[in-house]
Amino acid sequence: MGKKRVTLADVARLAGLSTTAASMILTGRPDTRLSPEAHKKVHDAAASLGYRPNVAARALRTDKSRSIAFISDYVATTRFASGLIRGALAAAEEAKHVMLLLETGGEPAREIQAVEAALDRQVDGLIFAAMRAREVFVPDMAINVPVVMLNGTSARFSSSVLPDEYQGGRTAVEFLVRAGIRDDIVLLGHNAQQEEGLFRSEAISNRLRGIRDAMSDAGMAFLAEVSCWNWEPNFGYELTRKVLKTHRPRALLCLNDRLAFGAYQALGEAGLRIPEDIGLVSFDNDEIAGYLRPGLTTIGLPHEDMGHRAVQRLLEGPLTPGADLLAMPAIWRGSLPEKQA
Amino acid sequence: MGKKRVTLADVARLAGLSTTAASMILTGRPDTRLSPEAHKKVHDAAASLGYRPNVAARALRTDKSRSIAFISDYVATTRFASGLIRGALAAAEEAKHVMLLLETGGEPAREIQAVEAALDRQVDGLIFAAMRAREVFVPDMAINVPVVMLNGTSARFSSSVLPDEYQGGRTAVEFLVRAGIRDDIVLLGHNAQQEEGLFRSEAISNRLRGIRDAMSDAGMAFLAEVSCWNWEPNFGYELTRKVLKTHRPRALLCLNDRLAFGAYQALGEAGLRIPEDIGLVSFDNDEIAGYLRPGLTTIGLPHEDMGHRAVQRLLEGPLTPGADLLAMPAIWRGSLPEKQA
DNA sequence: CGGCTTTGCTAAATCCATTTAGCACATGCT
DNA sequence: AGCATGTGCTAAATGGATTTAGCAAAGCCG
Known part of the structure; x- marks a missing residue:
């Protein structure tokens, strides 16, 4: 089976024309003066031979490879990561591009390698995605292709796609109302006391701003605010137990679903019914949110939209600067009561 | 900033040698007769110019692009998918390759497009990964690069990497013992009654075989077997409630963690304590398994290992046929009692 | 010293598609 | 008829590396 790939020269030969003609016709040049018969002959020849252009050869000449690189600090962590990737992939496919996936672990050395590997392959654009960090992590290299920041920001590259955390925060409060x-x-x-000190990230600070603005707009105030450094279920569990010792809240506004999950466990043990005795709203729309009983009402992250939008911006004409804030989908499930006062 | 990329010719010029010499030296050819001084001059020149070879040009000549394609039916679904991807990515990085990610949704048309897109870019190998299906889904095209099946099998390509479900099944029973x-x-x-009829997949049938073999080896038999067509938490919940109406089991062997999660909810409502009153073992090591209280003892899937191994096989010398069964990690958490009879 | 080998290096071909420059012929105009 | 213009197409250069074939000088031998 030593049959080589079909080249443009093969097509041209079969069509009885030059490779120039074949190339112009197949790439669909507009201004060409080639006859309709020539068009037909070339297309027929290409079809009958099953011709596929060699992207490497084309890239060499045109500096366009119809491929982009998705460079991420982490790939495996959450559904968030795969959502971003999936959305990006879909947009790339729509634009007939392929996507290189590269993981850096947030390590500068690997970041540099990733960018180099991508640039070596003549990618047409770079997506820098952040799962954990939010700021400054683009290696300081000569990058002469468009760059879009995804779920993160950079001083050097202002084009970014982010969730609209502020509005998301407001929505959570509106749900309570x-x-x-x-x-x-x-x-x-x-x-609030710690807000100044340890900042989680700009995203969370926007989320909190939205929450606080909506609260004060509605003339509401928190009964209490409790904090922990790690938003995992067992912290939500412990925190909720602690709260229940001194307070009897009507609702819990949890800053993510894993905390809420821990809260469910503590509330269940305490014999409190959701949503009759206590309601919950949360953020992220993690997989677990739908698994809980009752389902967790949560303000989700628009993963796929974000990935999709980022690639769209990257590939659609000239890159516009500035952030693109995408609406966070609000998912009403059973953890808040339906109406009533 | 119109500075072009540094080419091999630039390096050769600076070193005062031919591009031939520069190429041979930089690619580290073994049999060359070039002098040590020449080596030094070329390396110095390359370093000082920051030379990086143009992969497209190299690919054109050598038909090797130092890149592979990871073609998957689904990307976003579970942690399983991202684990496979992550492992593959790591192995690719170790081998200084990059990885194209392509999603097909299991649709033949997109599969063909994905393979073509990959082949057009001269990839050095293909990984076909399956998240849902198990069999036959490789488009019938002329593929003249190595192919490894990941978490799936194909009649045309026998090289595959799979979890050792049989042994995993046995381990679950051993944990109960x-x-x-x-x-x-x-x-x-x-x-068991339905086993003949609706088969989930070969993977699950192996898992079940391991379970049944281990049971009969130990002279044990199930108190009951209950079935459902969808392994999601609410089915686990309903199934468990139904079981509790007629039986009083000492343990639940759940075929995946989401079923087990639903079982937790039903057991909690029934006032049964885990593991004192009833123990659980399960499969998958989903994210939730660690979040539950007590933690869910489960036989995990070796996601990252599998992805890693698949790429290793793809890139290490000649491709050996046959399946590579990877051990499923057994994670002992609190849902089974520590000892006692 | 002439012929053979070895050493150290290079010219040129090659991979495949795109693109510039331009040729040969036909047509139109005066 | 003579010249400009238009039409339909192609030869050759180009992009950046690898690789084949082989040249010139030096070393070795008898």
Whole structure:
């Protein structure tokens, strides 16, 4: 089976024309003066031979490879990562591009390697995605292709795609109001006293700003705010137990679903019913949110949209600067009461 | 900033040698007769110019692009997918390759497109990964690069990497024995009567074979077997409630963690304590398994190992046929009692 | 010293598609 | 008829590496 690939020269030969003609016709040049018969002959020849252009050869000449690189600090962690990747992949496919995936672990050395590997392959653009960090992590190299930041920002590259955390924060509060809960709400995961000090990230600070603005707009205030440094279920569990010792909240506003999951466990042990005795709203729309009983009402992250949008921006004409804020989908499930006061 | 890329010719010029010499030296040819001084001059020149070879040009000549394609039916679904991807990515990076990621949704048309897109870019190998299906889904095209099947099998390409489900099944039973539970075990998720009819997949049938073999080896038998067509938490919940109406099991052997999660919810409502009143073992080591209280003892899938191994096989010398069965990691958490009889 | 080998290096071909420059012929105009 | 213009197409250069074939000088031998 030593049959080589079909080249443009083969097509041209079969069509009885030059490779120039074949190339112009197949790439669909507009201004060409080649006859309709020539077009037909070339297309027929290409079809009958099953011709596929060699992308490497084309890239060599045109400096366009119809491929982009998705450079991420982490790939495996959450559904968030795969959502971004999937959205990006879909947009790339729509634009007939392929996507290189590269993971850096947030390590500068690997970041540099990743960028070099991508640039060596003549990619047409770079997506820098952040799962954990938010700021400054683009290696300081000569990058002469468009770059879009995804779920992160950079001083050097201002084009970015981010979730609209501020609006998301507001929505969470609006959900509480819609459920008729205006008092005795505990904020789980953050503490105003510490807000100045350890900042989680700009994203979370926007989320909190949205929450606080919506609260004060509605004339509401938290019953309490409790904080922990790690937003995992067992922290949510412990925090909730601690809260229940001194307070009797009507609702918990959790800063992510894993905290809320821990809260469910503690509330279940305490014999409190959701949502009759206590309501919950949360953020992220993790997989578990749908698994809980009752389902967890949560403000999700628009993973796929974000990935999709980032690639779209990268590939659609000239790159516009500035951030693109994508709406966070609000998912109403059973953890907030339907109406009532 | 119109500075072009540094080419090999630039390096050769600076070194005062021919591109031939520069190429041979930089690619580290063994049999060359070039002098040590020439080596030094070329390396110095390359370093000082920051030379990076143009992969497209090299690929054109050598038909090797130092890149592989990871073609998957689904990317976003589970942690399983991202684990495979991550492992593959790591192995690719170790071998100084980059990885194209392509998603097909299991649709033949997209599969063909994906393979073509990959082949057009001169990839050095293909990974076909399956998240849902197990069999036959490789488009029938002329593929003249190595192919490794990941988490799936194909009649055309026998090289595959799979979890050792049989041994995993045995381990689950051994865990029950180790916990001192030999009787009153309910199998959740499958039913012997239906085994012939609706087959989940070869993977699951192997898992079940391992379970049944280990049971009969130990002279044990199930108290009951209950089945459902969808392994999601709410089915585990309903199934468990139904079981509890008629049986009082000492342990639940769940065929995946999401079923087990639903079982936790039903057991909690029934006031049964885990593991004192009832123990659980399960499969997959989903994210939730670690979040549950107590933690869920489960036989995990070796995601990252599998991805890693697949790429290793793809890139290490000639491709050997046959399946590579990878051990499923057994994770002992609190859902089985520590000893006791 | 002439012929053979070895050493150290290079010219040129090659991979495949794109693109520039331009040829040969036909047509139109005066 | 003579010249400009238009039409339909192609030869050759180009991009950046690898690789084949082989040249010139030096060393060795008898």
